[in-house]
Amino acid sequence: MRLTPTERDRLLLFSAAELARRRRAAGVLLNVPEATALIADEVCEVARRGERHADAVRLGQSVLTAAEVLPEVPYVVRSVAVEAVFTDGSRLVVIPEPFGPLPERDDMPGSVITAESPVSPPRDLATVDVLNTASVVISVTSHFHFFEANARLRFSRATAYGRHLDVPAGTHVRFEPGTTTTVALAPIRGGRVVVGFAGLVDGPLDEPGIRETALSRAHEWGFLDTDHEGTVDPESAAARATAAARAVTR
Structure with missing residues (x-):
């Protein structure tokens, strides 16, 4: 019997x-791997029977x-994700709060146990008001050079220069x-060298x-800025940023 890696994983x-x-039937309380596997397996079976994505989430x-x-x-199991x-094909199913609130x-x-006093001294933070002029959600990750964030975000680019979001690493x-x-934006630390992103600094x-x-x-390429009234379509900014990113990786 020949099986693909995906079939072996299944x-x-x-x-x-x-x-x-079997352990649940015997009255044994399930641990993390057992609970995760059981939920994921049931979701896969719902999909295999031809039911909808929403049905799979609901059952999960x-x-x-x-x-x-x-x-x-x-x-520990705050969510379960399975392909x-x-x-209509393979789709990711994410089950949020599988045990309810x-x-x-x-x-x-x-659990996070915080210290009685701040671990780090107060930082040089700046705040900006960001308006999303696009028709879709835009996400920016923790250590993205915020000055170079999506061209359709309107905010003070000068204030954001050399800064990233003041949020935990890996979040958005x-x-x-x-x-x-x-x-809130925090200064980029270390050597303060940025390469890539939208290609505005490099x-x-x-x-x-x-x-x-x-x-x-940024103004020439159409990045929206509360401190500057531009006339360039932000769509062209996206194209220019993509071209710049490709040039950096060559």
Whole structure:
């Protein structure tokens, strides 16, 4: 029997889920791998039967209750994601809060115990009001050079120069269409060299004249700026930024 890597993964998931079913039937409280496998397997089966993506999500949230797993499990398994094969192809199914809303506790795995005093001294933060003029959500990650963020975001580009979002590393901020969001920006640390992004800087941030050149380039390419009334269509900015990014990687 010849199996693709995806098919082998599916059988592994099924085996773990079957073990979880047997233990649940025997009254054993499930652990993290067992609970995750059981939920994911049920979702895959819903997809295999030809049901819709929404049906798979709905069923995934009803497979287990908090009473059927170890006390810590609902606080660890905050979501379950699995690639399921539907009639129209493979699609990612994410099950949020598979055990329903949970009361917050400070004695569960992953709990954050903060120090009595700040670990780091206060930083030089700046705030900007960001208006998303696009028709879709725009997300910006934690360490993206915010000055070079999406051309359809209107904010003070000069204020954002040399800064990134003041959010935990690896997270992001969503900017909803047509809404204004206020964000805090922290200075980029270390050697303060940025390469790539939208191609507006591509070098040391503090080199003489580079800030003025980058601002001029942003305005020329159509990046929206509350401090500048531009006439260039932001669509052209996206094309220019893509071309610049390709040039950097050559």
